[in-house]
Amino acid sequence: MIWAVILAGGSGSRFWPLSTPSNPKQLLPLAGPQSTALQAVTRLDGLVPRERILVVTGAGLAERMITELDLPRNNVLVEPRAASTAPALVWATWEAQRRDPSAQVLSMHADWSIREPDAFRHTAAQALSTALRHKRLVTVGIVPSRPETGFGYIVQGKPLDEVSRTVSRFAEKPDAATALDLMASGALWNSGLFAWTATVLMDEVRQHTDEIAPHLPLLEKGDVAGFFAAVTAVSIDVGLLERSAAVAVVPGRFTWDDVGTWDALPRVRSRDSHGNAVVGPVYLVDTDDCVIWSDGDPIIASGVKDLVIVHAHGRILVMPRRQAADLKAILDKLPPEVRDLP
Amino acid sequence: MIWAVILAGGSGSRFWPLSTPSNPKQLLPLAGPQSTALQAVTRLDGLVPRERILVVTGAGLAERMITELDLPRNNVLVEPRAASTAPALVWATWEAQRRDPSAQVLSMHADWSIREPDAFRHTAAQALSTALRHKRLVTVGIVPSRPETGFGYIVQGKPLDEVSRTVSRFAEKPDAATALDLMASGALWNSGLFAWTATVLMDEVRQHTDEIAPHLPLLEKGDVAGFFAAVTAVSIDVGLLERSAAVAVVPGRFTWDDVGTWDALPRVRSRDSHGNAVVGPVYLVDTDDCVIWSDGDPIIASGVKDLVIVHAHGRILVMPRRQAADLKAILDKLPPEVRDLP
Numbered sequence: 006m007i008w009a010v011i012l013a014g015g016s017g018s019r020f021w022p023l024s025t026p027s028n029p030k031q032l033l034p035l036a037g038p039q040s041t042a043l044q045a046v047t048r049l050d051g052l053v054p055r056e057r058i059l060v061v062t063g064a065g066l067a068e069r070m071i072t073e074l075d076l077p078r079n080n081v082l083v084e085p086r087a088a089s090t091a092p093a094l095v096w097a098t099w100e101a102q103r104r105d106p107s108a109q110v111l112s113m114h115a116d117w118s119i120r121e122p123d124a125f126r127h128t129a130a131q132a133l134s135t136a137l138r139h140k141r142l143v144t145v146g147i148v149p150s151r152p153e154t155g156f157g158y159i160v161q162g163k164p165l166d167e168v169s170r171t172v173s174r175f176a177e178k179p180d181a182a183t184a185l186d187l188m189a190s191g192a193l194w195n196s197g198l199f200a201w202t203a204t205v206l207m208d209e210v211r212q213h214t215d216e217i218a219p220h221l222p223l224l225e226k227g228d229v230a231g232f233f234a235a236v237t238a239v240s241i242d243v244g245l246l247e248r249s250a251a252v253a254v255v256p257g258r259f260t261w262d263d264v265g266t267w268d269a270l271p272r273v274r275s276r277d278s279h280g281n282a283v284v285g286p287v288y289l290v291d292t293d294d295c296v297i298w299s300d301g302d303p304i305i306a307s308g309v310k311d312l313v314i315v316h317a318h319g320r321i322l323v324m325p326r327r328q329a330a331d332l333k334a335i336l337d338k339l340p341p342e343v344r345d346l347p
Numbered sequence: 348m349i350w351a352v353i354l355a356g357g358s359g360s361r362f363w364p365l366s367t368p369s370n371p372k373q374l375l376p377l378a379g380p381q382s383t384a385l386q387a388v389t390r391l392d393g394l395v396p397r398e399r400i401l402v403v404t405g406a407g408l409a410e411r412m413i414t415e416l417d418l419p420r421n422n423v424l425v426e427p428r429a430a431s432t433a434p435a436l437v438w439a440t441w442e443a444q445r446r447d448p449s450a451q452v453l454s455m456h457a458d459w460s461i462r463e464p465d466a467f468r469h470t471a472a473q474a475l476s477t478a479l480r481h482k483r484l485v486t487v488g489i490v491p492s493r494p495e496t497g498f499g500y501i502v503q504g505k506p507l508d509e510v511s512r513t514v515s516r517f518a519e520k521p522d523a524a525t526a527l528d529l530m531a532s533g534a535l536w537n538s539g540l541f542a543w544t545a546t547v548l549m550d551e552v553r554q555h556t557d558e559i560a561p562h563l564p565l566l567e568k569g570d571v572a573g574f575f576a577a578v579t580a581v582s583i584d585v586g587l588l589e590r591s592a593a594v595a596v597v598p599g600r601f602t603w604d605d606v607g608t609w610d611a612l613p614r615v616r617s618r619d620s621h622g623n624a625v626v627g628p629v630y631l632v633d634t635d636d637c638v639i640w641s642d643g644d645p646i647i648a649s650g651v652k653d654l655v656i657v658h659a660h661g662r663i664l665v666m667p668r669r670q671a672a673d674l675k676a677i678l679d680k681l682p683p684e685v686r687d688l689p
Contacts, residue, residue: 022647088518238639288685290677302643303685304656307666307677314642314665321663323656324649335632335649343630343645 007133008108009053010097013070013115014087014282015063019266019332021318023298025346032069034120035264036273045115046074048122052129053111059100060115085230088238092242095200095210095217096232099224102203107292109133110206112199112241116189116264118273124259132200132255134256135169141253142209142246143169143200146193147261152184153267155330157242159254159323160187172252175242195242196261205251213248214239267313268329270296285316296326318346349475350450352439353387353397354456355404355412356429361608361674365640366660367688369407372414374415375651377606378460378615387418390464395453395473398422401442402457403435427572430580433587436541436557437552441566444545451475452548454583456540458606460615466601466646474542474597477511483595484551485511485542488535489603494526497672499537499584499608501596502529514594517584537584538603547593555590556581609655610671612638627658627673638668660688 013031016024024030031042039047055075061082061152062070070081094112101108111129111263119125132143146159157178158299162171175195176187181305184214211218216237223232246252271294281289285299290307297304300317315322320343324335336344355373358366366372372385381389388400397417404412404426412423424439433451436454443450455469461467474485488501499520504513517537521529544602553560565574589592604615613624613636623631627641632649639646643661655671662685666677678686 009372042627101370286685288681299663302464302661302663304663305677305681305685306664308670309665310666312651312665314663316658316663319644321641321646321656321658322648323646323651323665325651330651335647338632339630339647343628343647 006057006105006108007053008057008059008105008110009049009243010101010103010110010112011042011058011060011092011115012090012093012113013042013045013060013066014084014093015116019329019334021317021332021336021344022197022322022346023300023317026171027065027069027347029066030264031041031115032066032073035116036262036268040073040111041117041264042070042115043073044119045113045117046076048119048125049111052126057101057105058187059097061097062115063087073217078172085233088233088236089244090197090241091210091214091217091239092233092236095206095214095221096224096229096243098201098203098206099221100208106203108203109137109198110201110203112197114197114263117196118262118264120260120273125257128255128257128259129198129200131168132198135165135253136200136202136205138253139165139169139253140202141165141169141251142207143253143255144172145196145200145257146247146254147196147197147259148259149188149192149194150260152181152188153194154179154181154184156263158184158187158192159195160190160192160256165253169253172246172254175247193256194261196257197263198257198261199241200255209245209249209251214244216244266329266332267296267298268326270298294326296329320346348399348447348450348560350399350401350443350452351378351391351397352443352448352452353384353400353402353438353453353457354432354435354455355384355402355408356426357389357458359611360678361671363674363686364688365642365657365659367660369411369689371408372606373457374408374411377458377612378604382415383459383501383606384412384457386461387459388418388678389664390461390467391453394468398448399443401439403439404457405429427575429576430575432539432583432584433552434559434575434578435555435580436583437548437556437563438571440543440545440548440565441563444549448545450545451479451547452541452543454539454543456539459538460602460604460606462602462615467599470597470599470601471540471542473510475542476545477507477595477597477640478542478544481507481511481545481595483507483511483593484547484591485597486514486539486588487538487542487597487599489538489601491530491534491536492602494521494530495523495536496526498605500526500534501537502532502534502557502601503596507595511595513595514588514596517589533682535598536603538599539605540599540603541583541588542597545600551587551591551593556586558586608671608674609638609640609657610668634643636668638671662688 136143158176160173162173216239220235280294286303478485500516500518504515558581562577622636628645
């Protein structure tokens with residue numbers, strides 16, 4: 006049966022001051038009226054029922070996730086510590102296999118915006134089919150819409166069948182010129198949407214992931230805390246996909262965004278006729294291409310362009326959109342009593 | 348004896364959302380820890396005692412002024428309506444003369460910043476002396492420090508004595524090229540600091556100011572409301588100084604600013620090493636030449652320049668400093684419930 010694993014950890018400080026440790030990015034309605042986490046679950050309707058959706062998150066968010074996503078309590082897996090994506094996905098896949106030895110797993114993140122859910126489900130089904138048929142770890146590669154330097158790329162290899170190919174190599178976040186070359190040569194964005202059977206995933210981890218493989222017996226004993234304490238933090242890309250020969254890629258032709266920063270908001274929300282993405286009581290005069298969000302007081306902006314302006318949790322942030330990716334560095338310069346939010 | 352008249356009307360919407368009808372510009376600590384109105388009174392220490400300071404203001408502000416300025420109750424003159432500066436100054440001068448037939452009057456505004464109070468008092472004494480000696484209406488002309496287009500200019504005529512001259516003409520707010528010419532040719536800013544004897548002022552008003560002269564009998568009967576209802580609103584400059592031949596000018600070499608807009612704040616307050624004028628909980632990263640005022644939540648600004656950012660009375664305003672003079676036009680575009688503050 007098909008299972009879904011949704012990675013929903015992370016504090017999301019890149020949406021400060023709207024995102025807080027107790028109300029992080031994935032619980033915010035960034036890309037519409039629902040939180041992106043709820044959108045992630047809703048998007049699976051008709052493909053994966055709630056009882057086969059596993060959510061991996063931190064201890065502080067477990068109750069919020071159960072409520073927000075209306076999931077069975079034991080489908081929310083609480084990571085003892087954040088150890089990047091590989092340990093989380095191995096644990097969740099192992100858990101799916103424990104409940105269903107023939108589990109096929111779709112893995113995704115809780116903070117995505119995807120505009121075409123039908124195309125998403127269609128591609129996910131193709132990826133699962135490829136995973137099953139070719140016994141491979143399948144990544145969905147998004148057809149790029151711009152030479153984005155903030156994503157990794159998948160360079161495609163030879164065809165496996167009508168929809169899937171081998172992976173020639175993974176390219177890390179490129180510089181601008183390389184991104185253009187990659188896009189022109191048909192490389193795809195590495196979205197983080199994966200499909201595999203539990204059997205193949207566990208076999209490949211045992212072969213390639215020294216950071217995790219020696220500690221699998223702890224998991225098999227049910228000692229999750231011991232497993233997380235023992236493993237080395239490593240991403241599924243670096244720790245497994247870049248090492249395994251049994252990788253495949255299926256192209257995804259839907260609009261995908263990881264809503265990584267304030268700057269991404271105009272890509273995933275409707276904009277006014279001046280290109281502004283606006284949420285809350287906001288009044289604009291001659292203002293273009295701004296991102297303005299108020300959970301608090303009315304914001305009146307006039308004559309500005311390309312700014313992020315946010316009022317939330319008793320803080321007001323003003324910065325150029327091009328600095329949005331550097332927000333952590335800005336926050337590091339603030340006194341803790343100003344920066345830290347509950 | 349020397350009397351002072353301080354004009355303290357006006358709602359000061361140009362400091363929205365900090366200034367409100369009940370807490371207008373002249374009651375705000377714009378140029379230091381005291382309100383500019385209190386600075387205006389304090390600046391007269393040693394020259395004019397409190398019991399000879401008359402403040403003209405609107406009905407809604409009378410109690411605030413009495414408290415803020417620690418003045419005798421009947422020294423706060425409440426205008427029945429705002430009718431520009433001439434009726435207010437005529438009334439206040441007439442009132443000074445009623446209490447002291449030989450009254451010499453210094454007239455000024457409640458919203459100025461003056462950095463050198465000693466030089467101010469010295470110049471004021473010179474202006475009063477000129478007014479008495481030459482029986483003239485004396486304007487203090489500020490030696491310009493920049494070719495400001497927001498002020499009127501006084502073109503000086505021939506010398507009357509060591510410190511004063513006749514006025515050749517008044518020049519309205521000039522364009523940028525004219526302002527440069529005026530500054531280069533020795534013209535002075537028309538500050539609104541005037542000196543006259545009550546006798547000369549009333550004589551000149553009777554001769555030149557048809558908007559007011561026919562209605563003076565109402566004032567003499569004590570019918571202030573009738574006087575204000577009957578007069579035509581007109582400024583002292585247009586209604587009298589530009590018409591009278593008995594005008595003189597004394598140069599003022601002190602730093603004077605009318606703190607007309609948010610943009611003026613860096614001229615009248617200390618700035619940080621990046622040229623920012625900042626009040627309240629404000630945290631800046633790579634931010635230059637901004638005006639940032641919070642009476643409310645912490646404001647964090649990064650990577651911006653030449654902006655005004657204000658949080659006050661539950662409103663957040665963001666605009667370029669160069670738009671500060673146009674704030675009223677911006678406010679006119681807002682819904683009343685957002686614009687109007689108590």
